Amino acid sequence: MTQNAVRETLRDGRRGPDPEADPDAGPSDGDGGDAPASVADGGHRPRRGRKLLKWSAAVLALLIAGSATAGYAYYRHLNGNIKKEALNLGDHKVAEPTPNSAGQTPLNILLIGSDARDTEENQQLGGARETFGSTPLADVQMLVHLSADRTNLSVISMPRDTLVRIPKCTDPDDGTVYPASERRVMTNQSLGHGGPGCTVATWQELTGIHIDHFVMVDFAGVVSMADAVGGVPVCVDANIHSRDSLGHGSGLKLRKGTHPVKGEQALQWLRTRYGFEDGSDLARAKAQHMYMNSLVRELRRNATLSSPNKLRRLAEEATRALTVDPGLDTVKKLYDLSTELRKVAPERITMTTMPNRYVGARVEPTEDAEQLFRLVREDIALDGRDAKPANAPGTPGETVPADPAADDADIAVQVRNGTRTDTLAAAAGRTSTVAGVLREKGFTDASADTTGSLSEKRTVVRYPSADLEGDARRVADALGIPASSVKRSTDVSGVTLVVGADWREGTTYRAPGEDDDVPESAQALNGADDKACMHVNPGFTW
Numbered sequence: 429m430t431q432n433a434v435r436e437t438l439r440d441g442r443r444g445p446d447p448e449a450d451p452d453a454g455p456s457d458g459d460g461g462d463a464p465a466s467v468a469d470g471g472h473r474p475r476r477g478r479k480l481l482k483w484s485a486a487v488l489a490l491l492i493a494g495s496a497t498a499g500y501a502y503y504r505h506l507n508g509n510i511k512k513e514a515l516n517l518g519d520h521k522v523a524e525p526t527p528n529s530a531g532q533t534p535l536n537i538l539l540i541g542s543d544a545r546d547t548e549e550n551q552q553l554g555g556a557r558e559t560f561g562s563t564p565l566a567d568v569q570m571l572v573h574l575s576a577d578r579t580n581l582s583v584i585s586m587p588r589d590t591l592v593r594i595p596k597c598t599d600p601d602d603g604t605v606y607p608a609s610e611r612r613v614m615t616n617q618s619l620g621h622g623g624p625g626c627t628v629a630t631w632q633e634l635t636g637i638h639i640d641h642f643v644m645v646d647f648a649g650v651v652s653m654a655d656a657v658g659g660v661p662v663c664v665d666a667n668i669h670s671r672d673s674l675g676h677g678s679g680l681k682l683r684k685g686t687h688p689v690k691g692e693q694a695l696q697w698l699r700t701r702y703g704f705e706d707g708s709d710l711a712r713a714k715a716q717h718m719y720m721n722s723l724v725r726e727l728r729r730n731a732t733l734s735s736p737n738k739l740r741r742l743a744e745e746a747t748r749a750l751t752v753d754p755g756l757d758t759v760k761k762l763y764d765l766s767t768e769l770r771k772v773a774p775e776r777i778t779m780t781t782m783p784n785r786y787v788g789a790r791v792e793p794t795e796d797a798e799q800l801f802r803l804v805r806e807d808i809a810l811d812g813r814d815a816k817p818a819n820a821p822g823t824p825g826e827t828v829p830a831d832p833a834a835d836d837a838d839i840a841v842q843v844r845n846g847t848r849t850d851t852l853a854a855a856a857g858r859t860s861t862v863a864g865v866l867r868e869k870g871f872t873d874a875s876a877d878t879t880g881s882l883s884e885k886r887t888v889v890r891y892p893s894a895d896l897e898g899d900a901r902r903v904a905d906a907l908g909i910p911a912s913s914v915k916r917s918t919d920v921s922g923v924t925l926v927v928g929a930d931w932r933e934g935t936t937y938r939a940p941g942e943d944d945d946v947p948e949s950a951q952a953l954n955g956a957d958d959k960a961c962m963h964v965n966p967g968f969t970w
Contacts, residue, residue, distance in 0.1 A: 502740075503759055509747035512757040515642065517597035517622045518629025520894050522638040523830045525576070525807065532576040534807045535768065536637055540624050540644040541568025542751075566619035566627045568716070571637065573804045578768060580776040580809040581955075584800060585716070586631075587709045588616040589790045590782065593918055595633050597626035614790065624751065634793070635801040636916055641765075644751040657742070659688030660723050662697055662715075663961035666969045670696070670703040677702035677968075686961075694719075703968030710781060710791075714951060715962050717779035721955045725774055777955025778810035783947050795885075796947035802912050803944060810946045811954065831895045833902035836870040839923060841903055844877045846884030846926040854881035855932040862907075862927050865935050869906050884928035887937060890917040891924070899923050908937050 527533045542564045566588070573582040591612035598605050599622035606621035618627040624644045632639055663686040670677035680696035680703070682689075689697050698716055705711035747759065756762055783796035800810075808814060833839065843863040848854040859876035866874035887909055891900035897916070900923045904914045907925075931937050946952050953960060 506743055506747045506759045507757075509744070509750075510757055510759075510762075511751040512754050513623045513644075513751055514600045514625040515753035515755065516628050516632070516639075517599065517625035518595045518633070520595065520629075520633065521830065522632045522636060522894070523897075524638050525805075528576050530577070532578070534576045535574040535641075535765075536639045536804075537572045537574075537765075538624075538628055538631055538639050538642040539568070539570040539572060540566050540619065540627055540642055542566060542619060542624075542644055542646050563620040565616040566624070567616050569615065569627065569631070571631065571635075571639070571804070573637075573807075574768060574772070575809060575814075576807050578771045580811060580814065581769070581772040581778070582804060582810040583717075583720070583777070583779045584782055584804065584950075585713050585780070586615060586782045587713060587784060587791050588614065589709060590615045590784060591787060591790050591792045592618075592630055592634055594618050594621055594626065595629050597621045597629055599623065600625075612792070625753075633916075633918075635804070637801060637805055641753050641756050643756065645749045655691050655745075657690075657723070657726060659690035660694060660719055660726055661686050661688050661958075662719060662722060663687075663959075664964050665961045666964040666966075668703045668964045668968055669970050670700045670968060672702055672968070681970075703965055705963050705965060707965060710784075710951075711962075713781045714953075717781075717953045718960050718962065721774070721777065721779060721953065721957065721960075724777065724955060725958065773956075775954060775956035776809070776811060776813070778946070779953040779955065780810060780946065780950040783949035794949065796949045798915070799943070799947050800950050803946065806912065808944050810950075810952060812945065829894075829898035829901055831898050833898035836902065836906070837872045839871055839873060839899045839902060841866055841871055841874040842877050842920075842922060842924045843874060844882055844924060844926045845880075846882035846887075846928045847932045848881045848883045849885075849929050850883075852929070852932075858927045858932070861935065862925065862931075865907070866903070866925075871903065871906070882926055884926050885930065886913060886940070887928035887931045888926050889914045889923065890920045890926065892916070892918060892920050892922065896923055908939060910939050913939075 525533050568585075568588065570583055570585045573584075575581070592615045593612055594606075594609045594615075594617065596606065596608040597618075604622065606626065615627075615630060618630040624642050628639050628642050631637070662682075664682050664684060666684050668680060668682050670680040678696040678700040680693070680700045698719060699712065700715060701707050701709060701712045704715055743759075752762075756765060780800060783794045783800060784791035785794050803810060841863075843859045843866070845854050845858045847858055859878055863874045863876040889900045889904045889909060891897055891914070893916075897914070900914050901911060903909075903923060903925060904911065930940055
């Protein structure tokens with residue numbers, strides 16, 4: 429069978445039986461570990477010393493999964509390699525974006541790197557033998573956003589030790605209920621709450637971004653995939669040896685300059701902290717972005733991938749490395765997705781890290797993080813090359829609330845004063861004034877909270893759950909507050925209007941112009957930048 433014939437089979441299933449109905453497709457592999465019937469929120473688990481970025485194998489699989497040159501039997505075999513688990517284990521859903529005029533919608537894929545040590549190979553690569561079979565952690569999390577018109581791609585990575593509230597999740601295999609965390613915990617613990625579907629639920633709760641798919645890959649996947657593509661060029665600005673006097677570090681040893689890494693050396697690059705910049709997880713994320721960009725460029729120009737044997741090996745390794753949601757559980761589905769992803773040129777790919785600040789040894793999202801999330805929700809390209817979409821239903825990225833708004837008179841609204849700034853005291857009487865404006869507009873259940881003042885740069889309407897989103901949007905619309913200032917928050921118990929420093933006087937709100945620039949704190953890296961080089965800490969050079 430020719431390569432073109434196989435691709436035709438993958439596209440429309442015209443050759444042979446319907447592969448989507450294959451009874452021998454890979455079984456579900458989502459037991460989520462040996463957990464009790466109800467798992468309460470506990471303290472932090474001990475940090476594992478040796479972590480790694482696995483998204484590289486996932487991205488590679490998405491880009492080339494349709495390249496097998498064998499016949500239908502081999503196609504069935506590859507399908508059997510792919511493991512699948514439920515997409516979302518949470519109770520709350522985020523509405524899908526409204527299609528644009530061409531009927532297109534953005535596509536959001538969560539890439540998850542698991543530190544699972546459930547095989548001898550993973551245990552050998554991943555660290556201490558006593559961790560074999562332990563509850564896995566989602567140590568790498570990256571959201572890939574493909575624009576509605578397929579012209580650009582944005583990536584947001586979240587540091588593994590970001591403090592979040594993990595929502596209630598239910599394991600679909602055994603019914604285990606994992607209660608919502610009562611306090612903030614590290615985001616990588618979400619994978620142990622029933623599987624990758626809880627990591628998806630956690631992201632959606634934090635960002636308000638609808639996630640269409642997830643792709644998860646483990647330790648062994650990165651090593652095998654790096655070998656399959658023949659290495660990925662990376663750069664350091666000085667000789668580096670990632671090892672300190674106490675034995676900490678990945679063991680990576682490279683000379684100054686650009687070098688192709690593959691196999692275990694690629695794994696070392698992807699998990700190196702000691703020796704890169706300040707030795708933080710944020711420096712490691714920067715190195716991971718460079719690797720991912722370089723990988724994409726290599727896949728585009730590497731002529732060796734036209735070799736049938738290498739393509740077959742690549743397809744074999746890719747499918748064995750993956751756990752996906754049911755929407756991506758066949759080679760055909762992965763091929764279709766890879767076709768969409770290949771439409772984006774490297775210069776339209778933007779890699780970012782979620783803006784954050786330290787809280788002790790952990791980090792938390794900042795106001796800049798919400799700005800980044802908004803840009804993705806509204807399908808605004810992070811490279812600044814798109815015109816700003818109109819903020820109205822029907823615009824790609826603008827979601828329609830799943831639960832419509834109640835009548836104005838039935839919407840309870842609490843108004844709080846957030847006009848205090850670093851240099852100005854809170855403006856007096858703002859809650860009573862704005863609550864009065866709402867009542868005049870028909871929101872008769874609006875009330876002023878005069879118990880204290882907050883500090884908000886911009887006026888915002890917050891709501892606690894999806895069933896109140898429509899009500900919150902209606903309140904914002906009545907006052908002329910843009911939809912981008914309507915935010916879901918677990919810090920409120922009902923629809924809450926916080927009058928910000930941008931509305932210190934008067935009864936009419938005038939929205940300031942939207943800032944659609946990517947915050948500098950997101951450390952954006954363009955996919956076509958082949959000159960990027962990791963800075964080596966002088967204490968780790970040789």
